[in-house]
Amino acid sequence: MKMPDEKPPLGPIEPGQLPLEKAPDAIWRSIEAALDARDVRDTRVLPRRTSLFAAWQWAAASVLTIGAVGAWYATRPELPSWQVSRLEGSAAVDKIKVGDWLQTDGNSRARITVGDIGVVDVEPNTRIRLVAASPTEHRLTLARGEISATVSAPPRLFLVDTPASTAVDLGCAYKIKTDESGDGVLRVTSGWVSLEWKGRESLVPAGANCRTRSGTGPGTPYFDDASESLQQALAAFDFGKGGEESLGTILLQARVRDTLSLWHLLSRVEPRDRVRVVDRMVDLVPLPTGVARERALQLDPATLKSWREELAWKW
Amino acid sequence: MKKSGRRAVQGNGANLSDLEINEIVEGCRRGDREAFRAIYEAYKDKVYSIALYFFHGDQTEAGDATQQVFLKLLTSIGSFRGDSEFSTWLHRLVVNTCLDGSRRSKSRERFAEPEEMARIADPASQGEDMERQEVAGRVQAALSSLPPKLRMPVVLRYFEELSYAEVGQALQCSAGTVASRLNKGHKLLAEKLAKLREVATRR
Numbered sequence: 001m002k003m004p005d006e007k008p009p010l011g012p013i014e015p016g017q018l019p020l021e022k023a024p025d026a027i028w029r030s031i032e033a034a035l036d037a038r039d040v041r042d043t044r045v046l047p048r049r050t051s052l053f054a055a056w057q058w059a060a061a062s063v064l065t066i067g068a069v070g071a072w073y074a075t076r077p078e079l080p081s082w083q084v085s086r087l088e089g090s091a092a093v094d095k096i097k098v099g100d101w102l103q104t105d106g107n108s109r110a111r112i113t114v115g116d117i118g119v120v121d122v123e124p125n126t127r128i129r130l131v132a133a134s135p136t137e138h139r140l141t142l143a144r145g146e147i148s149a150t151v152s153a154p155p156r157l158f159l160v161d162t163p164a165s166t167a168v169d170l171g172c173a174y175k176i177k178t179d180e181s182g183d184g185v186l187r188v189t190s191g192w193v194s195l196e197w198k199g200r201e202s203l204v205p206a207g208a209n210c211r212t213r214s215g216t217g218p219g220t221p222y223f224d225d226a227s228e229s230l231q232q233a234l235a236a237f238d239f240g241k242g243g244e245e246s247l248g249t250i251l252l253q254a255r256v257r258d259t260l261s262l263w264h265l266l267s268r269v270e271p272r273d274r275v276r277v278v279d280r281m282v283d284l285v286p287l288p289t290g291v292a293r294e295r296a297l298q299l300d301p302a303t304l305k306s307w308r309e310e311l312a313w314k315w
Numbered sequence: 316m317k318k319s320g321r322r323a324v325q326g327n328g329a330n331l332s333d334l335e336i337n338e339i340v341e342g343c344r345r346g347d348r349e350a351f352r353a354i355y356e357a358y359k360d361k362v363y364s365i366a367l368y369f370f371h372g373d374q375t376e377a378g379d380a381t382q383q384v385f386l387k388l389l390t391s392i393g394s395f396r397g398d399s400e401f402s403t404w405l406h407r408l409v410v411n412t413c414l415d416g417s418r419r420s421k422s423r424e425r426f427a428e429p430e431e432m433a434r435i436a437d438p439a440s441q442g443e444d445m446e447r448q449e450v451a452g453r454v455q456a457a458l459s460s461l462p463p464k465l466r467m468p469v470v471l472r473y474f475e476e477l478s479y480a481e482v483g484q485a486l487q488c489s490a491g492t493v494a495s496r497l498n499k500g501h502k503l504l505a506e507k508l509a510k511l512r513e514v515a516t517r518r
Contacts, residue, residue, distance in 0.1 A: 023363035
């Protein structure tokens with residue numbers, strides 16, 4: 001193998017002598033803030049099994065506290081809210097409280113400051129509701145329209161429900177749009193988003209898109225630069241009656257990066273077609289050490305996870 | 316972990332032995348914040364410098380990338396099986412984070428003209444080794460002009476002093492591919508540096 005000259009043409013600077021730059025202290029402070037926020041999440045009280053006796057005790061105590069809760073309700077503190085600022089048009093509100101809706105008309109855009117973790121830009125003709133604003137959950141409902149979210153927070157802290165999916169932030173920036181029926185598309189520009197719907201999950205990395213459809217949920221993610229015919233075949237496979245023909249096109253058109261789509265198809269194709277998907281993936285990227293073909297064909301969750309983690313280096 | 320001649324363990328004031336690294340990694344796996352802090356202190360300048368050279372000297376991009384690398388490190392440390400060196404694994408994290416960041420900000424990618432690069436290379440301080448700083452600035456500016464695919468191997472090879480095989484592991488490609496990219500990178504660097512010198516002489 002022909003190697004290049006050992007000394008690159010860097011003039012008087014020798015390899016290894018480019019100055020080491022000192023990382024600013026602010027980086028550690030921002031890392032600590034992210035870790036602290038994660039610790040808050042981790043302290044959530046998880047449901048525990050209770051005995052029947054304990055359940056009765058709990059029920060009795062609940063009855064007794066109803067009165068107290070009623071009294072508290074009358075004097076309850078104001079619900080958490082997020083700041084809203086106008087980007088364009090005539091938006092008149094300056095904050096949105098839990099339970100409030102925010103709606104933009106055809107000429108208005110607004111920016112919601114999501115606590116201290118990011119911002120959501122609300123595009124024209126959009127209807128959105130603040131559902132939760134607690135240290136453990138920041139949640140919006142997007143009934144229709146389009147938003148761009150830029151969030152810097154621990155995974156699964158920021159969620160957006162749409163009529164056909166829930167976008168779960170895994171530390172990212174993305175745009176999501178939907179109509180009232182749930183037909184829409186997610187585009188991730190940084191990090192990862194998990195689109196979830198009734199047990200179906202699509203993991204979407206930066207540079208990739210994922211369509212959603214009413215009654216079906218998220219489709220198969222694909223990269224921006226995937227071929228047009230692959231994108232069309234995926235749409236037909238996910239939401240049409242593409243079946244065998246679509247799968248053939250997808251497998252033929254797939255490049256190394258499109259193993260993102262193929263990995264998702266493993267659990268979505270008919271069992272008889274799974275071997276074709278696995279074969280095509282292995283053609284594109286050799287099976288990594290520790291990933292057994294047979295276990296992948298059986299959809300063993302740990303195997304699929306390991307395989308995805310290795311493939312993700314190519315995405 | 317390489318023990319000599321490498322910024323991975325030197326130049327940061329952190330001379331860590333394999334044993335120490337293993338203990339720290341174990342601590343990180345257990346969620347020990349002190350262990351995480353130790354690993355951050357040991358590698359922060361190295362990670363930041365690679366990102367800074369990769370992102371055209373953009374301190375904001377480099378800071379963001381450094382933060383992401385260490386948060387990813389913490390969340391994925393469980394997948395580090397110890398069958399490669401920790402520094403190799405860390406390089407993969409840095410490479411992927413930088414390339415991801417580069418794709419994200421593709422619209423902001425700059426392939427600067429010589430005049431502009433000379434401006435970037437203008438030394439900010441008047442210290443005693445101003446000449447060396449100026450040269451380093453020129454190199455940084457020339458590096459900025461390389462496409463990401465060529466820039467990263469050059470940074471890893473000549474900033475980190477990695478071997479072709481190690482660069483290949485970090486970039487997930489063969490040593491031959493590394494050699495080919497370095498070859499192309501050298502040629503482009505030579506052209507850019509010649510133009511930069513010309514511009515600097517004219518000023």
